[in-house]
Amino acid sequence: MAQIRLLDQATVNKIAAGEVVERPASIVKELTENAVDAQATQITVEIKEGGIGSIRITDNGIGIEADQIRTAFLRHSTSKIRTVEDLLSSLTLGFRGEALASIAAVSRVEILTKTDKVLTGIRYVIEGGEEKLWEEVACPKGTTIKVENLFFNTPARKKFLKKPTAEAAAITDLMQKMALAHPEISFRYLNGKREPSIYTAGKGELRNSIYAVYGRELLDKLLPVYGSIALEEGKTMQVEGFISRPQMTRANRTYENFFINGRYIRSTLLEKALDEAYKDYIVPGQFPAAILHLRMDPAALDVNVHPTKMEVRFMQEEKTRTALYEVLSACLAEKDLINRSGSFYKETAAPQKEKQVTEQLETAPPKLYIPQQLKASQASWPLSKPDPKTPFIVEEEEPVPVYKGKQISVHEEQVAEPEPEAEGLAEEPAAYEAPPKQHTLRLIGQIFRTYWLAEEENIFYIVDQHAAHERVLYDRYRRLLQEEQMNTQLLMEPVVCGANPKAVAELAQYQNIFEKLGFQVEAFGEDAVIVRGVPFIFNSALPPEDFARMLDMLYEGHTDTARDLLIDRIAMMSCKAAVKGNSTMSEEEARSLLNQLFASSNPYNCPHGRPTIISMTQYELEKKFKRV
Numbered sequence: 001m002a003q004i005r006l007l008d009q010a011t012v013n014k015i016a017a018g019e020v021v022e023r024p025a026s027i028v029k030e031l032t033e034n035a036v037d038a039q040a041t042q043i044t045v046e047i048k049e050g051g052i053g054s055i056r057i058t059d060n061g062i063g064i065e066a067d068q069i070r071t072a073f074l075r076h077s078t079s080k081i082r083t084v085e086d087l088l089s090s091l092t093l094g095f096r097g098e099a100l101a102s103i104a105a106v107s108r109v110e111i112l113t114k115t116d117k118v119l120t121g122i123r124y125v126i127e128g129g130e131e132k133l134w135e136e137v138a139c140p141k142g143t144t145i146k147v148e149n150l151f152f153n154t155p156a157r158k159k160f161l162k163k164p165t166a167e168a169a170a171i172t173d174l175m176q177k178m179a180l181a182h183p184e185i186s187f188r189y190l191n192g193k194r195e196p197s198i199y200t201a202g203k204g205e206l207r208n209s210i211y212a213v214y215g216r217e218l219l220d221k222l223l224p225v226y227g228s229i230a231l232e233e234g235k236t237m238q239v240e241g242f243i244s245r246p247q248m249t250r251a252n253r254t255y256e257n258f259f260i261n262g263r264y265i266r267s268t269l270l271e272k273a274l275d276e277a278y279k280d281y282i283v284p285g286q287f288p289a290a291i292l293h294l295r296m297d298p299a300a301l302d303v304n305v306h307p308t309k310m311e312v313r314f315m316q317e318e319k320t321r322t323a324l325y326e327v328l329s330a331c332l333a334e335k336d337l338i339n340r341s342g343s344f345y346k347e348t349a350a351p352q353k354e355k356q357v358t359e360q361l362e363t364a365p366p367k368l369y370i371p372q373q374l375k376a377s378q379a380s381w382p383l384s385k386p387d388p389k390t391p392f393i394v395e396e397e398e399p400v401p402v403y404k405g406k407q408i409s410v411h412e413e414q415v416a417e418p419e420p421e422a423e424g425l426a427e428e429p430a431a432y433e434a435p436p437k438q439h440t441l442r443l444i445g446q447i448f449r450t451y452w453l454a455e456e457e458n459i460f461y462i463v464d465q466h467a468a469h470e471r472v473l474y475d476r477y478r479r480l481l482q483e484e485q486m487n488t489q490l491l492m493e494p495v496v497c498g499a500n501p502k503a504v505a506e507l508a509q510y511q512n513i514f515e516k517l518g519f520q521v522e523a524f525g526e527d528a529v530i531v532r533g534v535p536f537i538f539n540s541a542l543p544p545e546d547f548a549r550m551l552d553m554l555y556e557g558h559t560d561t562a563r564d565l566l567i568d569r570i571a572m573m574s575c576k577a578a579v580k581g582n583s584t585m586s587e588e589e590a591r592s593l594l595n596q597l598f599a600s601s602n603p604y605n606c607p608h609g610r611p612t613i614i615s616m617t618q619y620e621l622e623k624k625f626k627r628v
Helices: 009-020 024-037 066-072 084-088 099-105 164-181 206-214 268-277 317-333 465-482 501-505 507-517 545-555 559-577 587-598 618-624
Strands: 042-048 054-059 108-114 121-127 130-137 142-148 186-191 222-230 236-244 256-260 263-265 290-296 355-363 393-395 403-411 438-440 442-447 451-456 459-464 488-498 520-523 528-537 613-617
Touching: 024 042, 024 054, 024 099, 024 142, 024 164, 042 164, 066 121, 099 108, 108 130, 164 186, 164 206, 164 256, 164 263, 206 236, 206 290, 222 317, 236 317, 256 268, 268 290, 268 317, 442 587, 451 587, 459 465, 459 618, 465 559, 465 587, 488 545, 501 507, 501 545, 507 520, 507 545, 528 545, 528 559, 545 559, 613 618
Parallel strands: 042 186, 256 290
Antiparallel strands: 042 054, 054 142, 108 121, 108 142, 121 130, 222 236, 236 290, 256 263, 355 403, 393 438, 442 451, 451 459, 459 613, 488 528, 520 528
């Protein structure tokens, strides 16, 4: 048997570095987070050859005391915690005390640092964990760290690095997240060029950071979100940020950003809450943009889950997910989300002589009112057929003030543009004004035996009769589900379904839930259940096999997911039952359909996320005909 020996310190450091320093982006992350923790208001990150050539990070933070520099490069040395209990209350981004030691173990590190208490700073060089230089130098307050010769003493790991362009892309993504996480800090990121790839003014405006990272196209399509949610034991969670209109989606989660107490994290739990909120608004396989900041008591989190600190564990997972879902759902429910053609997101008034139009241009915090205890959207919708002679009325919430303003003059055939600001966001998008409280739409007629046309003032609407009817039917049965009034169809011959033995053993505690969903079931031996009744929807009974899937979900703790399975089934069946395109519908039927559509909490999309209605302003139409 081979003898057991203690490893030498150099080998220990290299092994530890493998956990922290995976690639150049890992170094940039650790050092940039240290700069944030050092109370810096300006941080500059410069890389060459994707960070493989060199990395230089400069900040104007508090600096490091001369007698603490050598200690800072020892493993498990940190100024951020003292005891294990501090892990539960730490608000700093770093705390493990391994970053500098790990980086210095596999590269050449040069640090230049000075506090505001001394006249001169210190230049310190350490390579492969060995000190090479220590001298006093003149330098400004703050810290500059340069990292070169990455993995010079571990060539096997260097071979696994990707091409410089790929490594640079990883650093760019990281710096985008840092800029979005800390709008109060001015970030400059240079990728081998004189001009910064990312530059933020650091004035604390999240909109400015979003503009610097994603540009104007996305910024114009964002909705402000704000909520304060009470968790258990007197703890609260603040939610603030932006989510995109349903028309702005991507095929992946690239634009989904979650931050907790200023730390960028990945969380399937938060992703699920976002997916659920958008479920009725976007088609499957598409994902919205989100820049969401969550602030909560550090004691309600465990951030010490993974060496990169990208993952967190919530003490109250289900409560946190539900709370975020309710905030996002409330935001979407309060907005006019009609899919408009033309430049919808930057509304411009039609030209009028000497008319003064107030454009709200300076960003202010969102002022959405969200109750402390939000309830899921479970409104009752009027579904009775109205008088066909009465124009349909839509009640809207008051528009939410998002900007505070300047005035610009709108002259005939010319709209004055605001002057760009000297710093930060050069040009803010004009605030989209929500429609007035009452809409009186006049039905015009049908085209292609599929689409109905309506107009109101200077806007005309096109309604897809199939998608609209699908939404109405879906809402009708979802209301019955939410009010626990689902009808049950007793089966002529009960069906036996196999199930997880543990789930069968605990079936009794779920019995009440299944009865409310319209099922009549009972245990049948140790590994099966017998289904005697199923929900009756659209004159059709659901397949008994659906029950087995629900039981598995409930056993895994996903109560809402089990209900979602039934909702998905309702969505599919409402599609089959809805009036099809290329079908004749009378004007009275169309008017009744539109009344019921606009009574919905989400009249903008069918249950599968396709738009039910699109619109265009008169001004946009006249632009297409070159009349303006």
